[in-house]
Amino acid sequence: SYELTQPPSVSVSPGQTASISCSGDELGNKYAFWYQQKPGQSPVLVIYQDTKRPSGISERFSGSNSGNTATLTISGTQPMDEADYYCQAWENSVVFGGGTKLTVL
Amino acid sequence: QAQLQESGPGLVKPSETLSLTCIVSGYSISSDYYWGWIRQPPGKGLEWVGGSGSAYYNPSLKSRVTISVDTSKNQFSLKLRSVTATDTAVYYCARGHPYSGSYYYFDQWGQGALISVSS
Numbered sequence: 001s002y003e004l005t006q007p008p009s010v011s012v013s014p015g016q017t018a019s020i021s022c023s024g025d026e027l028g029n030k031y032a033f034w035y036q037q038k039p040g041q042s043p044v045l046v047i048y049q050d051t052k053r054p055s056g057i058s059e060r061f062s063g064s065n066s067g068n069t070a071t072l073t074i075s076g077t078q079p080m081d082e083a084d085y086y087c088q089a090w091e092n093s094v095v096f097g098g099g100t101k102l103t104v105l
Numbered sequence: 106q107a108q109l110q111e112s113g114p115g116l117v118k119p120s121e122t123l124s125l126t127c128i129v130s131g132y133s134i135s136s137d138y139y140w141g142w143i144r145q146p147p148g149k150g151l152e153w154v155g156g157s158g159s160a161y162y163n164p165s166l167k168s169r170v171t172i173s174v175d176t177s178k179n180q181f182s183l184k185l186r187s188v189t190a191t192d193t194a195v196y197y198c199a200r201g202h203p204y205s206g207s208y209y210y211f212d213q214w215g216q217g218a219l220i221s222v223s224s
Contacts, residue, residue, distance in 0.1 A: 001164065031204065031205070031208075031210075033210040033211075035151075035211070037151075042197060042214040042215065042216055042217055043143075043151065043197070043211070043214055044214070045210065045211060045212050048202075048204075048210050048212070049204060049210075054212065084150075086150065086151050088151075088210065088211075090208045092161075093153065093161055093162070093163060093164060094141075094143075094153035094156075094161070094163075095153070096143075096150060096151040096152065096153060097150075098150050099150040099151070
């Protein structure tokens, strides 16, 4: 079965740029999606179709996808960005990555 | 904007059937969207359960899952048979936004319902 691999945790200082990777076999040939989940809340879509931002999502969030890796980038990271982030793709079924806990400290 | 709300019992006994309903408001369930279920065991990551329309299901759960849509009530449902403790999770319903054929991503989520499997 298809797997998406994310680092369990990423730390970043306020105001710096955070990058969260998502790796999968030939992931660049598929679309990647990213969700943000804060404690006790439902996931929120932050990036769709590799690079697009839904309405209402900060311009600080951006995405890329090439080769075997998709990347979520958060520029000027703020304490409010501290959350779990999940990537998602399709390979005959929906596949989620294991999630990355972003800590802003 | 569509709003989704899960409804169901918080506790299910082992070997029984878990039944959940997602009530959709502010949007017609008959529109060109898919409707899906995702679950999250306590302290763990997201796991896709399945979706409507295209009949795509998580291969590991497919034999136990049925998802149906009731357009008259603007809601959709999940039935998961023969549950065990490993099915304990927060179950989210979500709207699937199609982007290529029957592939979709989740652009609206319910608040989630914690379902525990225990005798």
